[in-house]
Amino acid sequence: MNLKTLGVAALALATTSTLAFAQARDTIQVAGSSTVLPFASIVAEEFGNAFPAFNTPVVGSGGTGGGFRQFCEGVGPNTIDIANASRPISAAEIATCNTNGVNQILEVQFGFDGIVFATSTSQGDFALTPLHVFKALAAQVPVDGVWVANPYTNWNQIDPALPDQAITLVIPASNHGTREVFQTRVIDAGCHEVGGAEAQCTTFRTDGRVVEISGDYTETLARLQSAPAAVGVFGLSFYEENRDTLKVASVSGIVPTLETVADGTYPVSRPLYFYVKGEHIGVIPGIAEFVTYFLSDEMAGPGGFLQDAGLIPEPDDVRAAALAGFEARTVVAPR
Amino acid sequence: MADVALAPSPAPDAPRTRSADLIARSLSRRRRAEVRFRAYGLAAVIAAIAFVVFLFWTILQSGLPAFFQAAMTVEVTLDPAVIDVGPRPVRADFPNEAAFAAADLAWQTALAGKNFGSLIERAVNAVLATPASSRDIRAIYASNERFRLRDMVAADPGLIGRTIPFTLVASADVDVWFKGNIDRSLPENQQQLTLAQQQITDAMIADGTMKSVFASWIFTNVDSRSSPATAGLAGAFMGSLFMMLVVIALSVPIGVAGAIYLEEFAPKNRITDLIEVNINNLAAVPSIVFGLLGAAVFINAMHLPLSAPIVGGLVLSLMTLPTIIIATRGVLRAVPPSIREAATGLGASRVQVVFHHVLPLVIPGILTATIIGVAQALGETAPLLLVGMSAFVANIPTGLFDQSTALPVQLFLWQGNENRNFFEPRTSAAIIVLLGLMILLNALAIFLRQRFQTRW
Incomplete structure (x- = not known):
């Protein structure tokens, strides 16, 4: 009977599926930060092409936090080998990892990313400071020394030098690693300048002038297209790819460029990392080669492939130190 | 009409004229109502067609140049x-x-x-x-x-x-x-x-x-990040194909067997009623729920690999099963009792009645249901994101356990690419490919129905 053979086939399929997880994996599996994803994907693709002996690594997203969660699930072929991150791993995450048997967490810092404020090209020029941004989005701001509910509706009320435009800020939601950098480098900086307390620094206005985006930067861009007066927060590499529609704001007088972020004069930048599971080196083929290739001059070096894609490269000696740390299998210390 | 009957008695000298008047007036009112109703219906159809034309026009206009x-x-x-x-x-x-x-x-x-x-x-x-x-x-x-x-x-x-x-x-x-x-x-x-x-x-x-x-490389190449101009759909297509194979291999035999048992053999009691209600409810469960279930069961509990077509296929099978069961029960119910009675009268057992007489008649119907279920599964995105099928994969998968992505997920990934000027048209091109496949599958379903359907 036709049906009988189909049934047998289905049963066979179900059996193989339950058996197969025992088999070893021969493809490196990476997941994590969506900021690092484009860079990791490019390296993965070039790695697969340059090393015929290894498969092309698979790069998933899921955000920095999601990547660490998968990374710390344990050791074995059905857990990922490398977690991409746009912030350092936290002590709590290291503790989770250790509980689940992941003890060799190797940290590799491979470059920098700038965070920029950008508007639609049709809008006025913004020269922002952390204090401007804080005053634009905090729930409470000091006016004449007294903390009151945020009265500002237009940028030029905060500072007459800013354009006469209604305040709308499109910022990344807290699932993004970008948000943490935005909070510490911009909001906290502005908040501490006027002596704000912890709660005053982290409570944002809720009258619809601050929009949190949990998706990627294309969603932020779409917001700016539908509400042209809005100011959006983007990664420098995203801005670089869309310079025809976006105009960038200076922060504290510094215009973000590859140079100003690389030399540290632009204040809102952060290092990018990936974390390697030491237990998997030698078990999943190609991990050590992949890391070495990632840090090579051709990829993460100045003038390399990743710089063309928007990464701000580290100086040669810093990359050499990162590689040496990896090769010595230096386990990351909680901080 | 009740209003007319209950209306206070009219003046004695003009009862006939008055009711004729009322009828004439209500007649023209009813005619007007009909004309209005037809106009609403026509307007609704025209609006729907206009939206479809607009949708296709924008997609074709932006996607064809890509x-x-x-x-x-x-x-x-x-x-x-x-x-x-x-x-x-x-x-x-x-x-x-x-x-x-x-x-x-x-x-x-x-x-x-x-x-x-x-x-x-x-x-x-x-x-x-x-x-x-x-x-x-x-x-x-x-x-x-x-x-x-x-x-x-x-x-x-x-x-x-x-x-x-x-x-x-x-x-x-x-x-x-x-x-x-x-x-x-x-x-x-x-x-x-x-x-x-x-x-x-x-x-x-x-x-x-x-x-x-x-x-032509849109059809023959895999996705690419380092060289977006040569990015293609081949990997995603193969991933979708493998998933559809899993869906067909699992949900068709289980779905058809379940439907036959429920319709032909199961006693009609509270338990089968409960099962029927549950199947109907399952068909209406949002697909993301199946994704969450799949991530918990297949990946966390059964330790199947991430981003593999086997997991995506299993999740989509769960989603397609109720569709196939409901459609198959429908076609089984449409087989006239005379066929079963005649077979029984000639001495066939119940199993023989079903497998020799009823089932051959409903195979075209089951085929149609399968194709429509598969077409639906082909376009599903949300549950696949939860089982890790949104990863960047630069290999063409060669088996059920290889990492891969799927056509609609590829669309989602291209939509999110930072090079907007290049990937906006590229995304529309991928939409055209996906829509083309859908239309092909649905046309096949219609063709099979027309060609093999038995009418009683």
Whole structure:
């Protein structure tokens, strides 16, 4: 009977599926930060092409936090080998990892990313400071020394030098690693300048002038297209790819460029990392080669492939130190 | 009408005229109501068609140009001084398969280390009036083209030393400039191409080196991040195909068997009623819920690999099962009792009645239900994101356990790519491919129904 053979086939399929997880994996599996994803994907693709002996690594997203969660699930072929991150791993995450048997967490810092404020090209020029941004989005701001509910509706009320435009800020939601950098480098900086307390620094206005985006930067861009007066927060590499529609704001007088972020004069930048599971080196083929290739001059070096894609490269000696740390299998210390 | 009957008695001298009047008036009111209703219906249909036409028009308008891309034909000299790594090992020279495989891999690795980019650079410089910098030339062509050149040499080492015409796919930024998808009047600091690169491109367009060619690689290449201009749908297509195989292999036999049991054999009692209600409810469960379930059961509990078509297929099977059960029960119910009675009267057992007489009659119906269920599963995205199928995969999957992505997920990934000017049309092109597949599947379902349907 036709049906009988189909049934047998289905049963066979179900059996193989339950058996197969025992088999070893021969493809490196990476997941994590969506900021690092484009860079990791490019390296993965070039790695697969340059090393015929290894498969092309698979790069998933899921955000920095999601990547660490998968990374710390344990050791074995059905857990990922490398977690991409746009912030350092936290002590709590290291503790989770250790509980689940992941003890060799190797940290590799491979470059920098700038965070920029950008508007639609049709809008006025913004020269922002952390204090401007804080005053634009905090729930409470000091006016004449007294903390009151945020009265500002237009940028030029905060500072007459800013354009006469209604305040709308499109910022990344807290699932993004970008948000943490935005909070510490911009909001906290502005908040501490006027002596704000912890709660005053982290409570944002809720009258619809601050929009949190949990998706990627294309969603932020779409917001700016539908509400042209809005100011959006983007990664420098995203801005670089869309310079025809976006105009960038200076922060504290510094215009973000590859140079100003690389030399540290632009204040809102952060290092990018990936974390390697030491237990998997030698078990999943190609991990050590992949890391070495990632840090090579051709990829993460100045003038390399990743710089063309928007990464701000580290100086040669810093990359050499990162590689040496990896090769010595230096386990990351909680901080 | 009740109002008329209950109305207070009219003046005694004019009862007939009055009711005739009422009827005449209500008649014209009823006619008007009918005309209005028809107009509403027609307007609704026209509005629906207008939306569909608008949707297709926008997608086709933005997506069709993406099937043609800028490419330049240059003469590449495969200089042995740059790329020769000796003859490729042959099996006969080695005692066993393993030794041969190792030698062949070493040969491939040696070839991979050669600088094919410099050959392309020379070839491009040959067609330019003034030589350009390496950086500018690298910005002009899609970087994966150097691997395509290498693969050509690996497949036919006899090419080494010869000069061959090679059609280089232009980079994404050049393609955007070529098609005018970026405002050419913008100043250099708002452009993706530098002034020098713009001049090189324009010169190549002017002398006919750079032309628009059909982008067949959309169908034959896998996704690419380092060389977006050559990104294609082949990997996603194979991933979707493997998932659909799993869906068909699992949900058709289980679904049909379940439907036959429930419809033909199960006693009609509270338990079967409960099962029926549950199946109907399952069909209405949002697909993301199946994704969450799949992630918890197949990945966390059963430890199946992430991003594998087997997991995606299992999740989609769960989703397709109720659709197939409901549709199959429908067609079974439509078989007239006379067929069953006649077979029973001739001495057939219940199993024989079902499998010899009823089932053959409903196979076209089951086929249609399957195709529609599969078409639905093919377009499903949300549950796949939860089982890790949104990863960047640059290999064509060769089995159920290989990492892969799926067509609708590929769409989602391209939609989120940061190079908006290039990927917006590219996403529409992928939509066209996906819609084309859907229309094909649905047309097949209609054809089979028309061709094989039995009417009673």
